[in-house]
Amino acid sequence: QHHLVDNYTFDNFVEGKSNQLALAAARQVAENPGSAYNPLFLYGGVGLGKTHLMHAVGNALKSQNPGAKVVYLHSERFVADMVKALQLNAISDFKRYYRSVDALLIDDIQFFAKKDRSQEEFFHTFNALLEGGQQMILTCDRYPKEIDGLEERLKSRFGWGLTVAVEPPELETRVAILMNKANQARVELPPEAAFFIAQRIRSNVRELEGALKRVIASAHFTGRPVDIELIKESLKDLLALQDKQVSLDNIQRTVAEYYKIKVADLMSRRRSRSVARPRQVAMALAKELTNHSLPEIGDSFGGRDHTTVLHACRKIKELRETNSDIREDYKNLLRSLTT
Ligand code: ADP
Ligand code: MG
Structure with a gap:
């Protein structure tokens, strides 16, 4: 249950522009565990190789030192284990166990959201491991600052090491x-x-x-x-x-490429014009080209409200009439998405 997947190795991981930084960081961590980047925080959408990379580090640590105690687990598992430990009055064993590892890999930490007691426990574990020079690798489906229901002090600590995005592969x-x-x-x-x-x-x-x-x-x-x-x-x-159907993914990717920003920026809370305008364009295209509802579209842009999507559609409609750049952009994007 706390084990590594054998074939998620660096050897089996294909490098590309979209994962280059994450791969380089993971290799660094495998070479200098506990000191290069701690924690290593990988974030990005589903199926992009975050779990694979995290195991690759774990497997590398194991092969350098077969006795190394490398523990991998999904954040839901951490929560479940903790709840069980509380019920069984075994919370001190739980603590001892997690603090005794050489490396702790926790996947999909977005599931810690709103689990206050687990966050508390994890916060202390985190501090103990950091102090002990034990490596942590965390993954999440979004930028840590954007996880609602996660304590500020955790968010800020997650950024103490290195935070890297994994992008969809080109x-x-x-x-x-x-x-x-x-x-x-x-x-x-x-x-x-x-x-x-x-x-x-x-x-x-x-x-x-x-x-x-x-x-x-x-x-x-x-x-x-x-x-x-x-x-x-x-x-x-x-x-x-x-x-x-043109997929939402496809629209987001195409718009991000067109404006030379990251797909992750489209999902983010960033409000600067250079990101907010492309985001609105992408939302308007999603409304025009897919059958997804406004709430679904909002969801796919980092969990935004349907009124935000509606506002974007109106704004872009207006800009296409008054602003020739936006009119041109929209036309180009429409063409590249539908041909
Ligand atoms: P995530 O954790 O980001 O959702 P996974 O690590 O589970 O994604 O990756 C999904 C699948 O795709 C896995 O089988 C993984 O081995 C494979 N995969 C992802 N990225 C790569 C890559 N760059 N090279 C080889 N396989 C990859
Ligand atoms: Mg994963």
Whole structure:
């Protein structure tokens, strides 16, 4: 339960622009645990490799020192263990256990939100580990300052080490990941086939892996080679779904690329014009191009209210009439999303 996944290693992790910083930081931490960056805080959307990287550090620490006590757990598990310890009057054992580790990896700490007692416990554990020079790695689906229901003192401590974003992979990285996974599965994947999948599956690495698995399975069962024909057949439903609708992911990614900002900025609370305007443009495009409701759109932009989306749509409509830059931007984005 507190174990590392063996094949989440640095060797199996494909480097790309989107994960370069996070990978470099993780390698540093593996080389200088407890001193390079403590804690290492990785944040970003689902399926982008945060858990993989965190295990890669853990596995590296283990291979340097097989006796190292590296504990991985999901934050929900930490909460559950703590509750149990409280019920069993074993909270001091709980504390001793977590304070005895060489490295503590806690995944998806957004689940600490509103769990006051767990935050309290974790705060003390955190301080003890930091003082003891024991490495911590934390992941979260958003920038720590933006987790509602998390104590300020925790948020501020999370920033004491290094905080790095993991971004969605760009096309070349998606191709490289597919080639790598096919290679691991010992399946011949022609580059044009990898390219075809990577162009269509754009959301995250987990989806990409899932699609490749389906293609490989159908090659396996039919005895046919992996080519574009086979891919089209085995991913028919997935591709049809993609064709029908521009996804929110896709809009966010395209808008972020266009304005040269991060997807994470679109989700963030930042209000500077350079981020707020693209965000409004993205929301307006989401309203125009998808069937998602206003609350759903708001949700996908870092949990915003539907009135914020409505306001963005109105604002952009107005600006498209009065501001030629915005009119041009909107037109370009619309074209690149629909052709
Ligand atoms: P997250 O924790 O960010 O939601 P995961 O670490 O669980 O994402 O990654 C989802 C899947 O994608 C895992 O199977 C992981 O091995 C794989 N993956 C993600 N990024 C990469 C990468 N750069 N290279 C190889 N595999 C990756
Ligand atoms: Mg994860």
